[in-house]
Amino acid sequence: MRYLVTGASGFVGSNLVPMMRVRGLDVATPPSREFSLLKQLDVWRLLNQYDPDVVVHLAGLVGGILANKTRPAEFFYQNLLMNTVLMHESWRRGVKKYVTLIGGCSYPARAISPIEESALLKGYPQVESAPYSLAKAMGVVQAQAYRAQYGFNAVVLVPGNLYGPHDNFDLDTGHVIPALIRKTRDAKREGKALVCWGSGAPERDFIYVEDACEAVLHAVLHYDEPEIINISSGVSTSIRSLVSEIAQLLDFDGSVEWDPSKPDGQRVKVFAVSRMVERLG
Numbered sequence: 659m660r661y662l663v664t665g666a667s668g669f670v671g672s673n674l675v676p677m678m679r680v681r682g683l684d685v686a687t688p689p690s691r692e693f694s695l696l697k698q699l700d701v702w703r704l705l706n707q708y709d710p711d712v713v714v715h716l717a718g719l720v721g722g723i724l725a726n727k728t729r730p731a732e733f734f735y736q737n738l739l740m741n742t743v744l745m746h747e748s749w750r751r752g753v754k755k756y757v758t759l760i761g762g763c764s765y766p767a768r769a770i771s772p773i774e775e776s777a778l779l780k781g782y783p784q785v786e787s788a789p790y791s792l793a794k795a796m797g798v799v800q801a802q803a804y805r806a807q808y809g810f811n812a813v814v815l816v817p818g819n820l821y822g823p824h825d826n827f828d829l830d831t832g833h834v835i836p837a838l839i840r841k842t843r844d845a846k847r848e849g850k851a852l853v854c855w856g857s858g859a860p861e862r863d864f865i866y867v868e869d870a871c872e873a874v875l876h877a878v879l880h881y882d883e884p885e886i887i888n889i890s891s892g893v894s895t896s897i898r899s900l901v902s903e904i905a906q907l908l909d910f911d912g913s914v915e916w917d918p919s920k921p922d923g924q925r926v927k928v929f930a931v932s933r934m935v936e937r938l939g
């Protein structure tokens with residue numbers, strides 16, 4: 659079997675691809691500068707050149723809550739277009755299996771935690787990231803449609819808030835854990851206060867990226883069903899307690915301030931993980 663991974667140099671890709679290679683899988687990672695996934699002809703050329711049996715689509719325009727709030731049009735257009743075109747061309751080319759990820763932010767803003775997979779598309783997502791979230795959620799609609807009409811084996815997985823090696827430490831576009839690690843280090847060095855976003859009250863469900871990749875790889879190899887699967891820890895952590903834990907680990911005993919001009923996002927986002935346990939072991 660030949661595997662093609664898009665977004666191999668991204669956060670998930672740079673953890674997943676080495677894991678696949680250690681298992682002896684034949685993995686191609688096309689350089690993004692040679693193929694624009696926004697152009698149908700490039701996507702066609704890509705599939706023609708690599709001729710994969712399985713496509714693992716991880717490429718996307720991604721970012722934390724602020725990046726989503728400031729660039730909603732780009733997040734909508736690029737993600738919707740590349741996902742739609744790549745799945746379509748993969749089906750046309752006769753790819754045997756297609757696996758992709760969407761964000762936990764695709765669930766409705768009012769979904770009750772722990773969020774079951776059945777909650778998807780039952781309400782509007784958190785408004786700050788809705789253009790991204792809905793563009794990604796359309797991948798689930800497309801997967802179901804292509805499975806129903808063409809019998810195409812498209813699998814969609816929903817990881818929780820990932821953290822770990824190769825994370826994005828940019829303060830404007832990154833997620834909370836790398837941002838707090840960096841900001842805590844800087845505050846300690848400069849003897850200043852640690853300024854965190856929002857109120858500290860939100861709760862999130864964090865999962866270490868290598869653990870998530872183990873689950874994704876298991877699904878790539880063994881899961882062929884239409885149901886989406888949450889991949890997370892199912893454990894709730896408040897942002898306030900995350901700040902204390904990081905401060906403690908980095909030996910920071912300065913003051914902590916909260917910047918209410920920055921968005922809190924969804925109040926609680928914790929995932930039901932029983933389907934992951936059942937179906938992926």
Ligand code: GDP
Binds near residue numbers: 763834853897920927
């Ligand atoms: P989200 O799950 O899409 O909201 O992803 P984020 O990781 O961007 O944010 C998670 C929570 O952490 C939100 O409530 C943020 O307001 C909060 N937060 C606190 N400080 C920071 C920070 O410095 N950067 C980011 N990205 N989030 C922060």
